[in-house]
Amino acid sequence: MKVAKFGGTSLASAAQIKKVCEIVKTDESRKVIVVSAPGKRYKEDTKVTDLLIQYAEARLSGQSGEETYARIAERYTEICGELRLPKETAEEIALHLSQSLLYVPGENAGRFMDRVKAAGEDTCAKLVAHYLQSQGKEAVYVNPKEAGLLVTGEPGNAHVLPEAYEKLSLLAEQPGIVVFPGFFGYTPEGELVTFSRGGSDVTGSILAAAIKAELYENFTDVDSVYVVNPHLVHEPKDIREITYREMRELSYSGFSVFHEEALYPAYRAGIPVCIKNTNNPQAPGTMIVSERTVHDNQVAGIASDNGFCSIYVGKYLLNKEIGFGRRLLQILEEEGLSYEHTPSGIDNISVILREKDLTPEIEQRVVERLKRELHAEEILVERGLALVMIVGEGMRRSVGTSARATAALAKARVNLEMINQGSSEVSMMFGVKEVDADRAVIALYEEFFPKAAAPIADIAVSVNA
Amino acid sequence: MKVAKFGGTSLASAAQIKKVCEIVKTDESRKVIVVSAPGKRYKEDTKVTDLLIQYAEARLSGQSGEETYARIAERYTEICGELRLPKETAEEIALHLSQSLLYVPGENAGRFMDRVKAAGEDTCAKLVAHYLQSQGKEAVYVNPKEAGLLVTGEPGNAHVLPEAYEKLSLLAEQPGIVVFPGFFGYTPEGELVTFSRGGSDVTGSILAAAIKAELYENFTDVDSVYVVNPHLVHEPKDIREITYREMRELSYSGFSVFHEEALYPAYRAGIPVCIKNTNNPQAPGTMIVSERTVHDNQVAGIASDNGFCSIYVGKYLLNKEIGFGRRLLQILEEEGLSYEHTPSGIDNISVILREKDLTPEIEQRVVERLKRELHAEEILVERGLALVMIVGEGMRRSVGTSARATAALAKARVNLEMINQGSSEVSMMFGVKEVDADRAVIALYEEFFPKAAAPIADIAVSVNA
The missing domain is CATH 3.40.1160.10 (Acetylglutamate kinase-like)
Structure with a gap:
C-alpha cells in the first residue's frame, strides 16, 4: 500500500x-x-x-x-x-x-x-x-x-x-x-x-x-x-x-x-x-530513506537562509560564572524569543536568532536586561546575517570537508562571521552576511559538485606569498 | 611607579x-x-x-x-x-x-x-x-x-x-x-x-x-x-x-x-x-597591552588544552521547542556542572565541558534527567577531547584565516570534532581528539609561523582528484 x-x-x-x-x-x-x-x-x-x-x-x-x-x-x-x-x-x-x-x-x-x-x-x-x-x-x-x-x-x-x-x-x-x-x-x-x-x-x-x-x-x-x-x-x-x-x-x-x-x-x-x-x-x-545506499558524494545538498541576526554579549571572566548562559537564554525566553545557535568564546557568547523576532522594542528591552541583570560589559547586535549549510551523512567524520568548504569560501572572498560545526553529524553551518550568501552557496556547489564528477578528492593547499 | x-x-x-x-x-x-x-x-x-x-x-x-x-x-x-x-x-x-x-x-x-x-x-x-x-x-x-x-x-x-x-x-x-x-x-x-x-x-x-x-x-x-x-x-x-x-x-x-x-x-x-x-x-x-602597535602576524598564538568531553543531545524537531536549550543548561547547573561551549545543529545540541567534572555518577544522573525531563531521543557522551585555539586580534574579520587553519589541519590528517568560531573576535576554536591535539598545534604553528617570515599570505587552493 x-x-x-x-x-x-x-x-x-x-x-x-x-x-x-x-x-x-x-x-x-x-x-x-x-x-x-x-x-x-x-x-x-x-x-x-x-x-x-x-x-x-x-x-x-x-x-x-x-x-x-x-x-x-x-x-x-x-x-x-x-x-x-x-x-x-x-x-x-x-x-x-x-x-x-x-x-x-x-x-x-x-x-x-x-x-x-x-x-x-x-x-x-x-x-x-x-x-x-x-x-x-x-x-x-x-x-x-x-x-x-x-x-x-x-x-x-x-x-x-x-x-x-x-x-x-x-x-x-x-x-x-x-x-x-x-x-x-x-x-x-x-x-x-x-x-x-x-x-x-x-x-x-x-x-x-x-x-x-x-x-x-x-x-x-x-x-x-x-x-x-x-x-x-x-x-x-x-x-x-x-x-x-x-x-x-x-x-x-x-x-x-x-x-x-x-x-x-x-x-x-x-x-x-x-x-x-x-x-x-x-x-x-x-x-x-533511513540509510543511503548511494554514496557518490559525501555532500548531499547545500542550502541557505536569510533573515538572521546575532546578539553578542561580552564580559570579562564570563566563563567563570556558573549559570551565565542559562540566565541569558532565560531572558530571551521571557521575552518570547526563540534562538537558533549560541557560539561562544572564552569571555563572550553570541546568540543567533531570526531577525523578524527581534523587533526594535524587544531588542531595546533585551539589551537593557542583559546589562542590568547579567552586568554584560559589551553588547552588539548585528543584523542581515544568512546561514549557509552543507549537509551530508558522514561528512563530519571525514577529514578535510571543512578545509574544502572554507577554502572555497575564502576564494570567493566570503568572510565567515560564524562557523558552527560539531553537534550535527550531518551538517556544517556558516554564518555570512546576507549579501554574501548567494556567492557562498555557488562557491560551495562548485567545490563539492564539480562539472566532471570526480572521485572523492584529496585536498592540497598552496599558499602564495 | x-x-x-x-x-x-x-x-x-x-x-x-x-x-x-x-x-x-x-x-x-x-x-x-x-x-x-x-x-x-x-x-x-x-x-x-x-x-x-x-x-x-x-x-x-x-x-x-x-x-x-x-x-x-x-x-x-x-x-x-x-x-x-x-x-x-x-x-x-x-x-x-x-x-x-x-x-x-x-x-x-x-x-x-x-x-x-x-x-x-x-x-x-x-x-x-x-x-x-x-x-x-x-x-x-x-x-x-x-x-x-x-x-x-x-x-x-x-x-x-x-x-x-x-x-x-x-x-x-x-x-x-x-x-x-x-x-x-x-x-x-x-x-x-x-x-x-x-x-x-x-x-x-x-x-x-x-x-x-x-x-x-x-x-x-x-x-x-x-x-x-x-x-x-x-x-x-x-x-x-x-x-x-x-x-x-x-x-x-x-x-x-x-x-x-x-x-x-x-x-x-x-x-x-x-x-x-x-x-x-x-x-x-x-x-x-590594550592595543597592539606591532602587527607582524594576524595570529598571536596557538594553544591547546586536554581533558574535555561532550554530551550530545538529539531530538527530532528540537529547534521548534522554545526553552529546550535553557532547560538543558538548567539541568547541568543543578548538577553543579559548568560548561564551556554549546555547538548546535537543527535537531541537536552538544555541550562541551571539563571531563573531570563529569564523574560517572553525575553522567548517569544527567543522562537520566535529559531523557526523563527533556525527552531527548539520543544522548551520546564522548570523552578524550582537546580544544585547540588560534588567537589573534582582527583574525575573524580577515577572509581566509579559517581556510588556512582547516587546510593545515586536514593536511595533518586531524579530524575536526568541532569548530567554534563566531562569537570571539580574537579566537577560533577547534575540538579534536586528545591524541590529535599536539599534531594539530604543530600543523597550525607551521601554517601561521612559517620559517621565513612572509607577508600576510593570500591563499590558493587546488583540489587534486
Whole structure:
C-alpha cells in the first residue's frame, strides 16, 4: 500500500487532475490519495488557498468578500466543467464550498480562518473522488473528522495527537481508493484546525504512518530535489537518494520542497518518502530513506537562509560564572524569543536568532536586561546575517570537508562571521552576511559538485606569498 | 611607579634572590615587590608550596608532619645562611614560619590549609625585605591584612573585594620599597584566604591597579611568552606584544605563563603588563597591552588544552521547542556542572565541558534527567577531547584565516570534532581528539609561523582528484 499526496500545481486545472488520475490508475497499490487545494495554473495566477485567506480576511473586516468568493467558486466550476462531471456533481461541489465559507458572526477569528482555508483542500478532495468514480474507479472521499485525524487546537498550527493513529489505521481496510483532503484535522472537541502552511505534506505523512504504507509518494512539479537552489545554479545536480536527517536539515534552511514538519511521522514509522513529478511520473524522483545506499558524494545538498541576526554579549571572566548562559537564554525566553545557535568564546557568547523576532522594542528591552541583570560589559547586535549549510551523512567524520568548504569560501572572498560545526553529524553551518550568501552557496556547489564528477578528492593547499 | 612580581623560580635560592635584588636596585621606580614562595631549584626539586600542602595534609590526617616541616624550615634557613643575613634575622624568620604553621586542633580544615600555604609567600617576603635592607635599601615588609587586601571567603579561591582598592592605594605613599607576599588576602572578618594556585600573579595585578602603576612587571624564568608551547615546537617564535584579550584567551587554554584571573585588575585599570626573565632582565620580554602597535602576524598564538568531553543531545524537531536549550543548561547547573561551549545543529545540541567534572555518577544522573525531563531521543557522551585555539586580534574579520587553519589541519590528517568560531573576535576554536591535539598545534604553528617570515599570505587552493 502507498500513500500518494498531490500538491497544488498537480491539481491546478482539469488537465492536471487528469494526470493525477492516470497516476492513481497506473499503480493499484496507491491506496490513499491526499490532495492539496488547486494551485497556480501559470506564474501570475493566484492559489486557491490565497484567495480563501483573502476572502476570510475580507469577512473578518466586515466586507462581503463577494468578488473573491466568485473567483474561488469559478475555479472549481471550471474544473468540473472541463472534467465533464455531471451537472449534479458540479452543483454538489458548489454547495459544499458555499457551506464551508458561511460566515457565522461572532465566531472566533482563528477558527473561521482555519475553516475557510480548509475548504480549498476539502472541496478538491470531493471533486477528485467524483472524477475517479466517473473514470470507473472505486473511490471515496473521506473526511478527516470521520477518519479520526485528531490534532491540537492552536489555529493555523495544528499538531497530530498520538491517539489519532489507531483510528486512522482503519483507512487501510476501506474498500477502494481513499481520497483525503490535506492540511487539516479536528480537535477532540470537534473543532477544525489547519496545519501550518504547506501542511498537506503533513497529512500524507501521518496517513502513511497510520496505515503502515510501504511508500509515501509526494507528487510535486519537479522531477526531483536538487542539491542546490536551481535559481542560483543552472541545471544543478539532482538528488536520487537522501536520508531523513539530511532532508530535515535541508528543509530547515531554505529547501522549500517539503514541509519542515512533514518528515517526522514517516521517519518515526520508517516509511520511505519519494518526491515525484506529476508531469513526469516516469522520472525516478528523490527517495528519502533511513540509510543511503548511494554514496557518490559525501555532500548531499547545500542550502541557505536569510533573515538572521546575532546578539553578542561580552564580559570579562564570563566563563567563570556558573549559570551565565542559562540566565541569558532565560531572558530571551521571557521575552518570547526563540534562538537558533549560541557560539561562544572564552569571555563572550553570541546568540543567533531570526531577525523578524527581534523587533526594535524587544531588542531595546533585551539589551537593557542583559546589562542590568547579567552586568554584560559589551553588547552588539548585528543584523542581515544568512546561514549557509552543507549537509551530508558522514561528512563530519571525514577529514578535510571543512578545509574544502572554507577554502572555497575564502576564494570567493566570503568572510565567515560564524562557523558552527560539531553537534550535527550531518551538517556544517556558516554564518555570512546576507549579501554574501548567494556567492557562498555557488562557491560551495562548485567545490563539492564539480562539472566532471570526480572521485572523492584529496585536498592540497598552496599558499602564495 | 612599577609593581614587580617575582615567581617561585626567581626566589628558589640565595643566588636567585640576589638577582631579584639587583633588578630592584636597577630601577628606582620599582616601588612594590610581590613575592611568591621559593620554587624549584632543579627539575626534581619540590616547591615550598607543595611541601606546605603536604605538611597541612599530614596534620589534618592526625600525623605530626615533622619531617616535611623540617624540609620547609631548612629551605629558608639555607637561604638566610647563603645570603649572610644576621643570625637574629634567620631566627626571626624561623620563628615566624613555625608560628604560621601552628596547628590549632578543631580549626576549619580549609582555613588551616590556606594559612599554611600562605606561610610560603609570607615568610619569603620577610626574608626578601630583610635582605634588601641588608643591601642598604629602604625596604619594608607589608602584611596584606594591614595593607587592606580584602577578599571573599571561600578557602583556596579568594577574590578581591572592590572596597580593597582604596586602602591599598596608600601603599604608594609608604616610604621606600614595599615587599608584599603574594597569593593571599583577608576577609573583612580577618580570616586569611588564598587565591587559587599561582595567585601571586593576582596579588601583583591588584596592587598595580591600586597604586595606578605605570607598569606591572611579572618576572618569571622565560625571556618571553612564546606563540606556542615550547615543548611541542623547537625554539618557537616569541611574542613581543600581545593584547589583554589575546593573552586572556591563550591563558585560558593551556598557556600557563600567567594566572588566568591575574590580568583582570590590570586590564580594568589599563595598566600594561610585562612578562620578563629574572635570569635575563635585559631581554625585552612580552608586553601585554590594550592595543597592539606591532602587527607582524594576524595570529598571536596557538594553544591547546586536554581533558574535555561532550554530551550530545538529539531530538527530532528540537529547534521548534522554545526553552529546550535553557532547560538543558538548567539541568547541568543543578548538577553543579559548568560548561564551556554549546555547538548546535537543527535537531541537536552538544555541550562541551571539563571531563573531570563529569564523574560517572553525575553522567548517569544527567543522562537520566535529559531523557526523563527533556525527552531527548539520543544522548551520546564522548570523552578524550582537546580544544585547540588560534588567537589573534582582527583574525575573524580577515577572509581566509579559517581556510588556512582547516587546510593545515586536514593536511595533518586531524579530524575536526568541532569548530567554534563566531562569537570571539580574537579566537577560533577547534575540538579534536586528545591524541590529535599536539599534531594539530604543530600543523597550525607551521601554517601561521612559517620559517621565513612572509607577508600576510593570500591563499590558493587546488583540489587534486
